[in-house]
Amino acid sequence: MKEIIEKISSYNIFNYLFPGIIFVILLREITNYDLVQENNFLGAFLYYFIGLIISRIGSLIIGDLLKSKTLKFIKFVDYNDFVNACDKDKKIELFSEINNMYRTIISLLTLLLLAKLYEKTAEWLNISEGISYILLIITLIILFIFSYKKQTGFVKKRVASRMEK
Numbered sequence: 001m002k003e004i005i006e007k008i009s010s011y012n013i014f015n016y017l018f019p020g021i022i023f024v025i026l027l028r029e030i031t032n033y034d035l036v037q038e039n040n041f042l043g044a045f046l047y048y049f050i051g052l053i054i055s056r057i058g059s060l061i062i063g064d065l066l067k068s069k070t071l072k073f074i075k076f077v078d079y080n081d082f083v084n085a086c087d088k089d090k091k092i093e094l095f096s097e098i099n100n101m102y103r104t105i106i107s108l109l110t111l112l113l114l115a116k117l118y119e120k121t122a123e124w125l126n127i128s129e130g131i132s133y134i135l136l137i138i139t140l141i142i143l144f145i146f147s148y149k150k151q152t153g154f155v156k157k158r159v160a161s162r163m164e165k
Contacts, residue, residue: 014101017044019108020051026112031119053140055100056147058107066103079154080161 008017024035024047035050037043066073077085086092122132 011097011100012048014097015055015104016051017048018051019054019104020047020049023047023050023054023108023111026108027115030112031115033115033119051104053143054107054111055104056143057111058100058103060143060146060150062107062110063103079157080164083158083161 028034028036035046037046063074065071067076076082082092082096086096118132121127
């Protein structure tokens with residue numbers, strides 16, 4: 001267990017574990033859903049996974065929505081420029097990590113709102129727990145398919161930027 005804890009980066013703590021724990025605590029407070037685990041070991045893995053989901057939604061939906069041509073709220077630099085700048089200034093990676101944490105918090109709060117809305121809608125439409133689980137699993141499959149696609153794109157861009165040197 002000690003080795004696992006030593007390998008967890010600050011990025012993983014602030015973008016996966018921390019949001020997962022906060023989400024589960026707030027979810028229990030504002031809905032009838034209770035994901036809090038009595039077993040801390042199992043809880044750590046569940047909260048990390050929930051945080052991973054929150055982060056992926058932040059990356060795929062929140063981030064892309066805020067940088068969309070419609071909203072134009074955020075503008076990113078060219079990826080090659082980002083990689084080259086990180087080589088010259090290591091603090092850029094820290095700033096990017098903080099930036100991703102803010103996006104994850106936006107995602108966390110959005111998901112809490114959606115959970116509350118789903119709870120009320122499920123009660124109103126009398127959606128069974130079994131159907132809710134099926135919808136959740138389908139949603140997670142779709143989320144991770146798109147996450148995989150996006151991550152593959154980052155790997156390709158990174159390789160391309162290194163091949164140019």
